[in-house]
Amino acid sequence: MSSRSRKARAKFTLAPVEQTHEDRTLVNAWVPDYGKQCENCGETPVVTGVAGGRVVYHGSLCGACSWGDSACSDPANW
Numbered sequence: 105m106s107s108r109s110r111k112a113r114a115k116f117t118l119a120p121v122e123q124t125h126e127d128r129t130l131v132n133a134w135v136p137d138y139g140k141q142c143e144n145c146g147e148t149p150v151v152t153g154v155a156g157g158r159v160v161y162h163g164s165l166c167g168a169c170s171w172g173d174s175a176c177s178d179p180a181n182w
């Protein structure tokens with residue numbers, strides 16, 4: 105019961121839409137990083153943003169948590 109309410113609160117404080125909207129303007133491609141686990145839910149891979157062949161965004165969240173859409177847990181949808 106308590107773990108469920110903690111998860112709901114963490115999700116509420118994320119504000120993923122505004123954050124990724126700004127990041128998106130800098131990033132050419134989103135690539136999965138299987139070496140890290142999502143800080144929020146523990147899933148892999150986490151989202152990494154690449155521009156001009158360099159990593160410009162080191163995500164700490166998986167696709168589903170970054171975009172708030174469970175379909176985004178699959179890197180094929182990024």
Ligand SMILES: [Zn+2]
Nearest residue numbers: 142145166169
């Ligand atoms: Zn996650």
